[in-house]
Amino acid sequence: MEALAGRVLAAVRQQALIPRGGRVLVALSGGGDSVALLCLMAELARHSELSLVGIAHVNHQLRVPASDEDADFCRALAAQFELPCVVETVDVAMLARQEHISVEHAGHQARHQCFDRVAEQFGATEVALGHTLDDQAETYLLRLFRGAGAAGLSAMRPRLGRVVRPLLTIRRAELRAYLTSRQISFLEDPSNLDRQVPRNRVRHDLLPNMERYAPGVVERIARSAEIARADEEWLGLAASEAAVSIVKRIKSGVEVEAGRFASLPLALARRVAKDLLSQVSRKAVGFDQIERFRALAVGGPMRIDFPGCRAERTRGMVRLVTRRGRGVPTGSEPFQYRLEVPGEVAVPEAKLVLSADLVGKDSVKLRPSQENGLPLEQAVSADVAAGPLVVRCWRPGDRFRPLGLEGHHKKLQDLFVDRKVRQDERSRVPVVLDGTGRVVWVVGLGLGDDFRVTEATASVLILRVRSLGDKL
């Protein structure tokens, strides 16, 4: 195997981005990074490390007619690799105007919606994006310019749901050298040179300047991002747990016990305040708003109007209510989390914590499941369930092969109907999927037949549910 492909494979395995049986869809812009990604994934596929199921390209229509030529380039490259290619055309500029968001944000949204559709169509378990180590350092610095905390400074995740970034440990220059040495052509997007765009200034001016007197700075910044990501995971979990016992949902928002909020450690108080403000206002929340909310809770002003919501302090309680007579936040926002093995993850949307532990087969002694209360436990064959696990809400179209249905598929929607789960409760039911996207467990409702523990099972995974806020 080529040296660079070997390094990519090592990173992919070490971070469990793509399992050996993974069915990978490559997101292709036609630029150098994504073309290199395609070549490297194809190389790994040749060595049977994964299988490539196709290519997705979004034509943003931002540079007519160049955008159409880019799409043609991607189609031609797909043909060369003998891969199916879906090109979706989206008028991103119009979308941005309609939704009152930036063109960048609209493009991001359009791309990810496209990737989701095409992944379903091709049965892809992973969607690979071509972000590099340089992109990671750029993102970190752009977030630092806004005075971000650990969440922002985590920058880009190697994996989020089925989106994976296999090149996040590779320098951009290495990819260019790889393409050059193989005489593989790619597109140069002239907008990447536009110094009006903050990222381009960071890329072409600031980072090279920093690198001159701090060699290795790109790698070091990426390391700080990695450390911040682990910190944020734990702090976010601790904050969710802290919130559960002091926050109550009320008709048009939430109510918080001021005294107990004020006595939280600062790191948790800031996160709880941010979560509450963004839940009720449904807007992005900045540091200044967080600090003003904290000031009110500890006895500053009695009332503050925030964008989209209002905070008031009365008799030891802080009420945070929506300002536009909109509905209560229902807690039915889509969610998706990664579940490490062993590890645990808070699912605030379901008010649950899910944990996964590996045990020897002999030591399996399950507490009886209580289907109308917690705790719930499920033993699963760890031989079959390829990590990392994902916990997410039900999506229309989700199917699994339930126990005792002789291998036939069943839609989760039909399961909900059979088990009399109300429409408004369905989006809160956590579904555990394995690394290849198969449904392992519909929590409290059913186990995938593929994953049951049999005579042949060597090692067993215990999935456990407890109420968020309960101590272990």
Next chain:
Amino acid sequence: MEALAGRVLAAVRQQALIPRGGRVLVALSGGGDSVALLCLMAELARHSELSLVGIAHVNHQLRVPASDEDADFCRALAAQFELPCVVETVDVAMLARQEHISVEHAGHQARHQCFDRVAEQFGATEVALGHTLDDQAETYLLRLFRGAGAAGLSAMRPRLGRVVRPLLTIRRAELRAYLTSRQISFLEDPSNLDRQVPRNRVRHDLLPNMERYAPGVVERIARSAEIARADEEWLGLAASEAAVSIVKRIKSGVEVEAGRFASLPLALARRVAKDLLSQVSRKAVGFDQIERFRALAVGGPMRIDFPGCRAERTRGMVRLVTRRGRGVPTGSEPFQYRLEVPGEVAVPEAKLVLSADLVGKDSVKLRPSQENGLPLEQAVSADVAAGPLVVRCWRPGDRFRPLGLEGHHKKLQDLFVDRKVRQDERSRVPVVLDGTGRVVWVVGLGLGDDFRVTEATASVLILRVRSLGDKL
């Protein structure tokens, strides 16, 4: 009051850096920042917001004869302000050679030792340093260049023990404008222009470059540092608590339960590993070492030699032992922590957690104190004890006015002798001091008479001790 002095006062009060009765020693280099600090502290003293007790200057002997002229400048400035001035001369270059440390490190060490001595001499409760918002951003970036985590990215603390930085929210340019408008002269240290020094490159090249296309970046970076500081405080506490139950001291190091270590959340595992490695090796510990230790604990290599110590995995345990036949880490390193009210702080050196809570006088119901075991509680007059509290180890010279000694002072050393506290245990006894440096409580041994709860006491502070690792 002048506008700038008003802003400094607001920051000082908001962060509880100096209480109204604070006795401040100013550390003066003669440069613009410290000269501005002296003028601003003098202004606050004129308004009775604090009292200035003197000036300390360290003559580093690095630039002869300029260093001596700098000392003369500081003496003259002190005379002008009618303040006593102590100049200590230290051959920093020689110190660096003797101790095998950098000149920068040696200078830092020499300065802080000098400040400690002079603070004792003048009865100062605070030592004020002239670091600015620009220094804070520079420190953050220098740490980022090393790929630091939250501890490093916390940059400089507004307060650490009695060292305070009242100008940490003020831009350097504002201080220069302040001095210029008042025609106050200061020294220009030519070494500040030496671009060989990384900090000077950041100061004169990188930050101005960043500021050009990200206006306000210095303030934003300082904000990220502030957020990181709160995160690190909580994570450090959580890691200390996690360590207690899985780490055992052995003859020449420590022993860690590998399985329980491996199941810690990543954010805590990294901190526990770092603490153990630095405790046993007594050396600075880098990220790579932390990750190698983690790899060994989860089943990688069986044995790793680190600088100053060796890790071995056998039968579910990881042993980390010193490599030079040096003594066991005794846990008697000097310690000093801040205790918020309300709040709590872990003191790993004493294997304790100390907490402080405000209560109404009527609700005081103390559990009987157990002097030979935990928990211990102490009610203290919150009217008298000016926050923030400091918890630190005993220092030679510490004195307090114990209950029932008719107002006379007693040395802590004599208290230890009376109470038969063994020599090697003394450095582990936590001493709680109030914001003005008075001894409130020698934990388990005695209460300061000034702080006892009397008929006149309006509000009461409950100080509580529990073993590190116990749940609340």
